Amino acid sequence: MFEVVATRQLSESVFETTVRAPAIAAKARAGQFLILRVDELGERIPLTFSDWSSDEGWVRFIFMRVGKTTHKLSHVGAGGFLADVVGPLGKPTVVDGLGRVAVVGGGVGAAVAYPVARAMCEAGDDVTVILGARNRGLLMLEEEFRALPLGALVICTDDGSTGRKDLVTAPLKELCAAGALDHAMAIGPAIMMKFCAATTREFAVPTTVSLNPIMVDGTGMCGACRVSVGAKTLFGCVDGPDFDGHLVDFEELMSRQRVYADVEQEAAADFESECACKTK
Numbered sequence: 711m712f713e714v715v716a717t718r719q720l721s722e723s724v725f726e727t728t729v730r731a732p733a734i735a736a737k738a739r740a741g742q743f744l745i746l747r748v749d750e751l752g753e754r755i756p757l758t759f760s761d762w763s764s765d766e767g768w769v770r771f772i773f774m775r776v777g778k779t780t781h782k783l784s785h786v787g788a789g790g791f792l793a794d795v796v797g798p799l800g801k802p803t804v805v806d807g808l809g810r811v812a813v814v815g816g817g818v819g820a821a822v823a824y825p826v827a828r829a830m831c832e833a834g835d836d837v838t839v840i841l842g843a844r845n846r847g848l849l850m851l852e853e854e855f856r857a858l859p860l861g862a863l864v865i866c867t868d869d870g871s872t873g874r875k876d877l878v879t880a881p882l883k884e885l886c887a888a889g890a891l892d893h894a895m896a897i898g899p900a901i902m903m904k905f906c907a908a909t910t911r912e913f914a915v916p917t918t919v920s921l922n923p924i925m926v927d928g929t930g931m932c933g934a935c936r937v938s939v940g941a942k943t944l945f946g947c948v949d950g951p952d953f954d955g956h957l958v959d960f961e962e963l964m965s966r967q968r969v970y971a972d973v974e975q976e977a978a979a980d981f982e983s984e985c986a987c988k989t990k
């Protein structure tokens with residue numbers, strides 16, 4: 711059992727949970743993730759580290775409530791317990807020697823982008839962060855990003871309630887066109903990563919994306935997370951989650967992400983009737 715030591719609600723549907731897990735915290739690196747089960751009968755879900763402390767022995771993740779398991783997780787408060795937490799899983803993000811890099815975080819992807827941008831700053835890269843959200847209320851970790859020694863922080867919202875009223879691809883394209891980028895990293899919904907990769911491809915700026923295929927074991931055994939990258943079939947959990955965005959087959963990724971949509975909707979409906987609350 712893993713004790714939850716703190717929780718925070720960041721917006722209507724986004725939550726932050728901190729779990730005591732000294733052995734995992736000792737090894738966690740930016741871009742890696744954990745797999746947890748809320749309770750003994752629960753499914754396994756992957757979530758990326760948003761932060762950790764090896765000195766204090768905790769790991770932290772930020773998640774969006776999208777279905778049954780994330781809803782159950784949002785009910786586990788400080789002092790509660792999670793049945794299992796396994797990690798760190800996946801390969802750490804390469805942060806050294808990237809030069810002038812743009813890190814694009816869309817939606818809950820900002821949670822993953824934060825430790826990545828921090829590690830890139832520590833490695834001496836010149837980092838511009840571009841954050842995208844539907845509106846001001848859904849923007850997350852702005853203060854934490856502002857505390858980093860970034861070259862620039864650009865905020866985009868769909869409705870213009872804060873920052874630029876633009877998609878994240880607009881400032882990304884401007885940086886590419888100005889010859890101001892040696893590398894880009896995109897983290898967020900598959901569709902956003904697809905368009906970021908299409909934007910940078912035009913300017914031949916190497917681009918890493920952090921993929922989120924459905925995962926089960928997280929150790930390369932089940933094949934649930936397979937993705938097509940160039941001519942290769944690779945496993946998101948052990949070969950990634952980071953891949954060359956110019957080679958990823960995003961259409962296949964998005965179609966495989968929806969493969970259990972019917973079962974997930976049924977599970978959400980059952981859960982809503984059991985606990986008398988909404989999963990979305």
Ligand code: FAD
Pocket residue numbers: 743754755756757758759771772773774775776777778779780781818821822921922923924925926946951967968970971974975978
């Ligand atoms: P469901 O209703 O079961 O599913 C909703 C959607 O979530 C599905 O259509 C599918 O696209 C996705 N999903 C469902 N089950 C899985 C699964 N086992 N593995 C992967 N995706 C699944 N989300 C965050 O909010 N924060 C994170 O930091 C984060 N990091 C991730 C890191 C990795 C490497 C991966 C692969 C996914 C990550 N996700 C993250 C997505 C998160 O795992 C899903 O939102 C979660 O599993 C949904 O579970 P659910 O039962 O609440 O929703």
Ligand code: FES
Pocket residue numbers: 924925926927928929930931932933934935936945946947948
């Ligand atoms: Fe099973 Fe990757 S999750 S092989």
Ligand code: MG
Pocket residue numbers: 753777778779974
């Ligand atoms: Mg689920």
